Amino acid sequence: MLKGKNVVLAVCGGIAAFKAASLVSKLIQAEVNVKVMMTKSAKEFVTPLTFQALSRQPVYDNTFVEPDPTKIAHIDLADWADVILVAPATANVIAKLASGIADDMITTTLLATKAPIYLAPAMNVNMYNHPAVLRNVETLKQDGFIVVDGSEGFLACGWTGKGRMAEPEDLLQVLVNHFSVRTGVFTGKKILITAGPTQEKIDPVRYFTNHSSGKMGYAIAQAAKNQGAEVILVTGPTSLQVPQGIHVEHIVSAQEMYEKAMKHYAEADIVIKAAAVADYRPSETFSQKKKKQDGDWFVGMERTIDILKTMGEHKTSQILVGFAAESEDVEEYAAKKLQTKNLDLIVANNILMEGAGFKGDTNVITTMTKDGKKKDYPLLSKTEAAKWILNDIASYIERQVNQ
Template sequence: MLKGKRIVLGVSGGIAVYKASALTSKLVQAGAEVKVIMTESAMEFVTPLTFQALSRNPVYTDTFDEKDPRYIAHIDLADWADLFLIAPATANIIGKLANGIADDMLSTTLLATEAPVYVAPAMNVHMYAHPAVIKNMTTLEQWGYKFIEPGEGYLACGYVGKGRLEEPETIVSVLKNIDRPGWLEGKRVLVTAGPTQEKIDPVRYFTNPSTGKMGFALAGEAARLGAAVTLVTGPVQLDTPPGVDRVDVTTAEEMYQAVHDRFGTQDIVIKSAAVADYRPAITYDHKMKKQPGDYVVEMERTKDILKTLGKEKKHQFLLGFAAETTNPLGYGKEKLEKKNLDAIVVNNVAVEGAGFGHETNAAIYINRNFEETELPMMSKQQLAQHIFNQIKLDITHE
């Protein structure tokens, strides 16, 4: 699948540069034409001559070193690429790209290219978990950049953990599969996202802090995997992911109707929305005026969307979410069984960096056999990828 592909390999500075030389060789062996850009720091570890010999092409290191006066090198290289790969990608180059900084050959060419960009991070485990790095990676993911996650193991700094550049063989395998249809090709996926709003009067309502980011990440990932995706969302301030059909609702009842009307035609339904369990029993068409003393709002139950779907499902794979603050595993397993789900994603929203409003999340995926898979703190886009990997495993083993 890489035969004839024109790949620009961006090499930034870190001990993992030695793996980038092996990666260059494997890409060439797979039939790709490779041109390498090295940062100044990368050249402290491996010389440009190594990459020139392996790629059989000139190596680019300086924005102002115009090898052919007829062309502007960084623009010509950016236009030439069918695919752009950064490996290893340091925290520095990720930060530059996420903030539009172009101060060397690699960062300048990256801003100029319209080719798909794949990023393979490599750094210290604590750097990889730093909020600034996570924020920058999340920004790039939202812009459409794809990440090849680092592996776990012994790092050059002496720490053991996540941050080691993925092996060249694995990176080549990922790139070979880019043009292949996703495993959800021909499938229909429905995702719910965001909060609902249950009004008291025209200016007041009950709601929750859900931003919809997790649901939108799931919808975007399903579309990337080839599915026909419907996203039913409550009021949020997010752009619709590419290739997703969006349905906007406000109340729990509206979300129930939107989901129920479409449920029969779906293959996978993921209910990640934070739907209100209660709504005011009485609502007013005019603004209520302040009165002396206390005011009591009588509440009534909304329809349990997930429980209804669990009763009605036939061929559908039904995944729920459980956002808890105490005993998340216990409540999650109870919800999984009581609502007849195929799987549930449980997260403790009391944990720093998880749950509503954050760019990151951590969770435990539990399938119908009560098998648990821990999904540690990561960006919500990465978590969406892991969730669909688990769904694929469960569906395959059915």
């Protein structure tokens, strides 16, 4: 899958630069064409000679060194790349990219390229969680950069938490996934996606909800739009920015999500129900705030409409995709849901697994299809997971056409 691909690796100044050397070795073993760029700070951790020996290519570390007078080095490199991976991506370079600063070999090349760019951040956990860094990362995501987070763990600085760079094996898999994704299957298709939580009102100040952030559904919406689909996003309350070019329907309750989703259902080619819809709502609500009183307060609950089941019952030609976020017997529940709700594909994940729960930027998924195919994936960013989910939907559609 990777043989003959052109990958530019941009190495920034952090202790995780040693992992970049291992990644180059693995890419060369996969018969990838690799060219390495380095910041001045990166050379304090690993020498250019190391990457030159591993990649069997010159290392680019100075914008003003032009070995070939017929070419501008950073433009030539930008045009050569099929994909660019920044690993490790430091807080400094992330800030430069988010601000459009181009003052070294890496930043000038990244501003000039039209190739997809992946970022593998690596830094102290407190740096990673600083509002400025979080803001810059979010800006880059909106600009189309794909962020590949590593797992939480022990950091070189002695802290434990988020900030470790993704392992070379995981980054290699990210690139495999990138070049595996089919294109063209979704061009012109109408895809209906539900995302986020619902809120079930008790009184003017209280409601029942869940921990869903909507990030997975929004990532799928963006990926589908990038692949040429016409996307309709029905979303519960989130703090996320709706991707440009997507028709959005904002809802609050499960009933509202049902009504909006069914409004678009008949015209959809593919439906991906990623929302975490409340199964129950209060059977009694109050127009005024319920006052505190002595003793306990018991809230009666009634079932909401099962949107996915209703869609399965009324399915004509739609490809119907559901999610199974479970805390136990994940695959068993997912397989049952796939069958009983008349789905074509289901995405299962264990919400208790590290990196796979609600609100985070990563996920660990398993996809299962109606025709018996099953795929397990490692820890991926939700952006990468979204692309892989769409890839598996595309594979399923192709198999149905070729039957």
